[in-house]
Amino acid sequence: MQDREPEGAGDKLEEEDEWQLYASAGYASSELESEEQELQEDSSEEIWFDGDDLEFEGSTVNWDSPPCPAPLGIAHVIKIGVCDHCLARISGFHSRGSGPASGSSIREDAFLRDAELESKIIQDYCPLCENLFDDVDNIVDRVFETLSNTDFSTMQFGIHLPKDLLQEEDRIRSKYGAAGSYHLKGAIVEAIHERIRDLNKEVDFVKEKPDVMVLVDGLTLRVDVDVRPIFLYGRYRKLSRGIPQTRWPCRACRGRALGCESCGETGLQYIDSVQDLIGEPIREALEAEDTSFHGMGREDIDVRCLGSGRPFVLEVKKPSKRKLPVEDLVELVKGNAPGKVEVDSLSWCTRKKVNEVKQSRSEKTYTIRFRADGLVDNEEAKKSILSLDGQVIDQETPQRVSHRRAAKTRRRKITSIDDVSFEGGEVEITLRCEAGTYVKELVHSDEGRTKPSVQSVLGTDCEVIWLDVLEIHAE
Ligand SMILES: [Zn+2]
């Protein structure tokens, strides 16, 4: 039997969630807490400072100056080279606003108070930010260059700054900065947001579920962009047998990139899959990298799925476009797989829906046709079959799935048997069962591992010819 479909579509989920956690935990946050934690973790390390580092010998820097906003404090931080951005955020003059213009006016005032101050500045290298604010335009340019072919309206932005810079910044700011001064990471992130708004880019900055995650390394200015997947919910009907639900790699070459002779260089055991019949036209339209398919269970490859279809979520990975109307996507799918797979409608959903769909258990209605040789009296046979209506059956793990399912006995209810008909030596039954019932086994008994079974009540060998899922009773 050909029902060894590979499992594990969606194994990538966890991996991606980890990226999200990683990015949210430290880098992407502009919250004070995470930074403080970072610093506290390091408190065992000796924090020291040696003025000789900066070759300030002989200068008039007063290392014991009071903190800002005292005029001496302001003068001190100007002397040690603090830039306008940093001056604005640590000077304590919140009423003047933030940003370099505010820093510049605070500096002008200080020069008016002390005519010699400007000549006493010992360096033009800001010890608080290492002149990182000068790179803001450059960083923003790189971000938009990287995203030039990508649709997005929300962004989660993170910057990674070297720990020693953060520690040194914190030390100087706590000593000479005004109480409540804004920390470097938050200020940099804000300056970048500001720059993006100045460029009139329509971007919402969010802390979760962004379209794109951007992570900048403050040391190398490397920009990493992660385009987040989008999700579509729908129900599919599979009208043709011999189509697996998910992409199925070639057995001979294990689906390696160039394939092999036996798979015609496709790398696939079956050219068609529900995943690709639905997913490929959508992937192409959204200029995405790949898809994952998450079905509410799956039917065997030789089983059709009819009625209102099986619920699924299609995950579209790294899409360049994310705003096409779903109606257009439905049309594309309809045109791609006539007679094979149908989808009536699609709707955008979130990753949460994947788990909902995967964990959902629904009753199903099936039609199954089987050969039962040696039936003498069809009326008697029908009565016997109907005796299973409403019965609870015990099913040991079927032999055909024993390689991937734990051996145990499952108790399942036959909710109803709705139709029984005969034709030649063949019987067709329509029945509704509890989620997780092995219906083929219910008929042929799997060598007595399902009790009772159609075979046991008929007292003759039953051989399944075909099976259709008629309805999945999901809400
Ligand atoms: Zn600075």
Ligand SMILES: [Zn+2]
């Ligand atoms: Zn192959």
